Amino acid sequence: MRSSFLLTAALLLAASPAAAAPTCSWQAAWASAQMAPEGNNVLPAGTLTDATLRQIVRPSLGGKAVRVRVSNVFGRAPLTIDAASIAHAAGNDSARVRAGTVRALTFGGATGVTVPPGAEWLSDPVTLPVAAFDDLAVSIHLPADPDGQTSHPGSRATSWIVKGAATAAADLAGATGTDHWFQLSGVDVERCAAPGGVVAFGDSITDGYGVKPNTNARWTDGLAKRLGGRAAVLNLGIGGNRVLLDGLGPSAMARFDRDVLGQAGAKHLIVLEGINDIGVLTREQPATPAAHRALVAGVTGAYAQMVARARAHGMTVHLATIMPFASNAYYHPGAAIEADRQAINAWIRTAGNADHVIDFDRIMRDPARPDRLAPGYDSGDGLHPSIAGYAAMAAAVDVAALR
Known part of the structure; x- marks a missing residue:
């Protein structure tokens, strides 16, 4: 009789909400509003042809995995990204990343993606523990200039551009800085809260x-x-x-x-x-x-x-x-x-x-x-x-x- 009571109590405890594993979900940790840049906020023609663009963002939420949202909302033609990565930035004022933290990003299992005009695209999840207020470096390589840039001009953060495919590089030697964000609209984290x-x-x-x-x-x-x-x-x-x-x-x-x-x-x-x-x-x-x-x-x-x-x-x-x-x-x-x-x-x-x-x-x-x-x-x-x-x-x- 006593063993039956204990078994029943154990089953009820296991089924109770308090004992259930916490639900994990994707939650936006950083985001930026997109627009078509004007005037001096537009990158000169050819700047992003065969170029790596490394952008520093600061999420205000942490998680065990991340995914990135790239944007072609104001593009006039499909946008091709043929490689991308995410890493912990060494600081928010340089193109360097912390050793051993670079993670290649994929899109549906592929190393690149072509984003239709007017659209945005989520990367596949990648395991990279992130704490709130960690600076992250998101790098994308573009084989050709976007036909119509999608941007957030008022980034109040420096992004870095260098010619060639360098998304896996620990630093971008000779990179040029620009205080705008381009083709990047969000970073989500997986969080069990x-x-x-x-x-x-x-x-x-x-x-x-x-x-x-x-x-x-x-x-x-x-x-x-x-x-x-x-x-x-x-x-x-x-x-x-x-x-x-x-x-x-x-x-x-x-x-x-x-x-x-x-x-x-x-x-x-x-x-x-x-x-x-x-x-x-x-x-x-x-x-x-x-x-x-x-x-x-x-x-x-x-x-x-x-x-x-x-x-x-x-x-x-x-x-x-x-x-x-x-x-x-x-x-x-x-x-x-x-x-x-x-x-x-x-x-x-x-x-x-x-x-x-x-x-x-x-x-x-x-x-x-x-x-x-x-x-x-x-x-x-x-x-x-x-x-x-x-x-x-x-x-x-x-x-x-x-x-």
């Missing part, structure tokens, strides 16, 4: 305007440090981006599915975008009262769309208020523009429109002149935060709401 990724979706303030290369001083970097590797913070900002219309990069609404809903394991969305929509309205000439009303309705309507679509994918949505910029010389906003900002922020703060509100406006404004950034948080242009301002933004986020 519940997913909780945070997508930071925005414009240049999220992208990190004013942050020097390789210093990792964006507000998203500070937030990731506060989360301590428990969840990834994925920076999907684009400098100059707008909510409603294309400008520098596709609009927030146009890129939402790829940049937000396409991130493996993302459970939280932070939206900080709209300042460029507001500023552009009257930059060249005054706007009618009807145009101001339409702008407010358009931006808040887009926010509502983002909230609904993110919630439908099981995400919690945190809307951030738009910070003041009355002293910015580029947009030279007047009273009507400030009224638009206040109206949009009032909508964000209205209960029920989001799951949580991050009131960056309250934290960052000058108490004496609330239509302007506080002097200590102003980079000098009246719009973008200083490094101290970015740190204050990171500190203002309620990390308990991200758990």
Whole structure:
């Protein structure tokens, strides 16, 4: 009788959730928003012909295996990559990698891949233990220039280019540095813990305007440090981006599915975008009262769309208020523009429109002149935060709401 009882108890214990092995899944650890580069951000013709491109990225989540996502979203023709690798970088300011860490990447078992125009492609998984905030070097060899580059110009990180096939090399002697990312949109890790990724979706303030290369001083970097590797913070900002219309990069609404809903394991969305929509309205000439009303309705309507679509994918949505910029010389906003900002922020703060509100406006404004950034948080242009301002933004986020 006693042996039967013990056997039954053992079987129940083995079947209980507490005794089950943890579920492992792929989770985005680093990501970057893609666009077609313009002007000086475009690599000169022939730069990537028979060239190895080594790019340094810093995931904010660790795992036991990795996979890489290459991108040809803005390509006009198929993109051929004939070799690729991933390794631990020796540092984030050189092309060197740590000895013994280079892992060749494959795609469906093949050493190379041809990515259709408008598409992205995941590599096969490769075993490479990664800790949060390890610098990784992703190397690809391209036999020919992409027909239409896909890029993230505001990388605030140095990438390295050298002629020839050198994806397995420990260093790239004679490599040329460029502070942009190309044809690379994500790194996922395999992790045996519940997913909780945070997508930071925005414009240049999220992208990190004013942050020097390789210093990792964006507000998203500070937030990731506060989360301590428990969840990834994925920076999907684009400098100059707008909510409603294309400008520098596709609009927030146009890129939402790829940049937000396409991130493996993302459970939280932070939206900080709209300042460029507001500023552009009257930059060249005054706007009618009807145009101001339409702008407010358009931006808040887009926010509502983002909230609904993110919630439908099981995400919690945190809307951030738009910070003041009355002293910015580029947009030279007047009273009507400030009224638009206040109206949009009032909508964000209205209960029920989001799951949580991050009131960056309250934290960052000058108490004496609330239509302007506080002097200590102003980079000098009246719009973008200083490094101290970015740190204050990171500190203002309620990390308990991200758990």
